Amino acid sequence: xxxxxxxxxxxxxxxxxxxxxxxxxxxxxxxxxxxxxxxxxxxxxxxxxxxxxxxxxxxxxxxxxxxxxxxxxxxxxxxxxxxxxxxxxxxxxxxxxxxxxxxxxxxxxxxxxxxxxxxxxxxxxxxxxxxxxxxxxxxxxxxxxxxxxxxxxxxxxxxxxxxxxxxxxxxxxxxxxxxxxxxxxxxxxxxxxxxxxxxxxxxxxxxxxxxxxxxxxxxxxxxxxxxxxxxxxxxxxxxxxxxxxxxxxxxxxxxxxx
Ligand SMILES: COc1ccc(C[C@@]2(O)NC(=S)NC2=O)c(OC)c1
Ligand SMILES: [Zn+2]
Numbered sequence: 582x583x584x585x586x587x588x589x590x591x592x593x594x595x596x597x598x599x600x601x602x603x604x605x606x607x608x609x610x611x612x613x614x615x616x617x618x619x620x621x622x623x624x625x626x627x628x629x630x631x632x633x634x635x636x637x638x639x640x641x642x643x644x645x646x647x648x649x650x651x652x653x654x655x656x657x658x659x660x661x662x663x664x665x666x667x668x669x670x671x672x673x674x675x676x677x678x679x680x681x682x683x684x685x686x687x688x689x690x691x692x693x694x695x696x697x698x699x700x701x702x703x704x705x706x707x708x709x710x711x712x713x714x715x716x717x718x719x720x721x722x723x724x725x726x727x728x729x730x731x732x733x734x735x736x737x738x739x740x741x742x743x744x745x746x747x748x749x750x751x752x753x754x755x756x757x758x759x760x761x762x763x764x765x766x767x768x769x770x771x772x773x774x775x776x777x778x779x780x781x782x783x784x785x786x787x788x789x790x791x792x793x794x795x796x797x798x799x800x801x802x803x804x805x806x807x808x809x810x811x812x813x814x815x816x817x818x819x820x821x822x823x824x825x826x827x828x829x830x831x832x833x834x835x836x837x838x839x
Contacts, residue, residue, distance in 0.1 A: 586780045601780045608784045610775030611687035619771055628663035628725070628768050628789055632671065635759040641752035645779060646675040649755055653704070653712065660703045660723055663789055664772045669703035669723040672712055674760055676700075676729075677778070686728055687778050688790055695728040695794055699763060700778075716777070721785040727764060730796035765793040 585600060586592050598604035634657035640649045650673045651658055658671035678697035679685030686698035703723045704715035715721030769792045776784045 597780055597782065601782050603776070603782050603784060604780075606776065606782075606784050608774050608776055609782065610778050610786060610788060611689070612773065612775065613689045613692060614771050614790060615691055616771075625664060625772065626662050628665075628770060629661050630659075630725075630761060630764070630768075631661070631668075632658045632759055632761040634658065635757070635761070636671075637755050637758040637760075639752045640755035646677060648673050648675040649758065649760075653706070656706070660701070660725060660789075663770065664787055665723055666720070667705065667707040670706045671760070672702050672704055674699060674701045674763070688726055688728075690728075695730060697729040699727040699729060701725040701727070701760060701763075716785055717783050718785050719774070720787060721783075722777075723787045723789060726788060726790040728791070728794035730794045763795065765791060765795050767793055769793065 584592055586597055588594070594604075603609075636652035636657050638650050638652055640647060642648075651671050653670045653672045656668055656670060659668035660671065661668040676697050676699050677685055677687050679694075683696040684694040686695035688698060701724065703725070704712045705718070705721050705723070706715070709715035709718060709721055771788075771790045771792065773788050774784075775786050775788045776782050777786060
């Protein structure tokens with residue numbers, strides 16, 4: 582397929598509309614969220630996540646991001662409430678990060694960006710029979726966006742190390758990872774009707790962007806990096822495991838400080 586699109590000068594967001602005209606649509610994401618211009622909707626209840634029977638399967642690098650895939654053959658892992666009329670099934674999560682500096686998030690808040698942004702992708706299995714069908718329907722997908730705070734240089738290096746050495750198109754086992762540990766304690770959110778943030782840019786996403794970012798402490802990373810040091814040579818096949826450990830240890834202990 583060649584490089585239909587990318588983030589360079591010749592194939593980046595400013596020219597995506599040439600191959601994907603919907604890029605000039607009226608519900609395109611990401612957006613800049615301006616908190617004091619957001620209107621409060623009292624009819625919106627809390628967002629509820631049931632990830633306990635989490636069903637992660639594998640981690641893969643699809644050339645644009647690192648994706649953790651889930652088994653979405655039933656309603657074991659769903660999101661409900663908030664702006665959603667019924668439960669949406671967890672399909673995958675992936676991260677967005679910038680290649681330079683700590684401004685990799687896609688959404689911005691009052692013009693400010695975060696180091697990276699996690700997208701937990703869910704689909705409306707009540708109304709649609711496949712993810713692909715839901716991905717083209719106006720109420721087909723619900724994506725929970727979580728901001729990740731500025732990483733230190735070291736943290737970022739480890740993130741890159743874990744994420745990027747997964748050679749493109751490769752995949753590693755990544756079972757039993759519960760993404761609930763990737764969430765801040767409060768799920769106060771903004772919500773709006775938007776789109777996929779990369780081609781095909783379908784306008785099929787009910788966005789739920791969580792206000793509070795999560796942070797990663799250098800301490801957590803140091804301990805992990807130290808533990809994986811001797812295993813560096815073996816890291817390739819065990820990548821999923823180490824990333825799993827990294828994400829789980831740091832997150833479960835909740836010693837998020839920065
Ligand atoms: C055909 O279905 C697709 C295609 C691409 C993505 C990925 C992405 O474009 N969408 C968001 S959200 N972030 C992204 O990078 C997708 O994710 C739900 C679904
Ligand atoms: Zn995304």
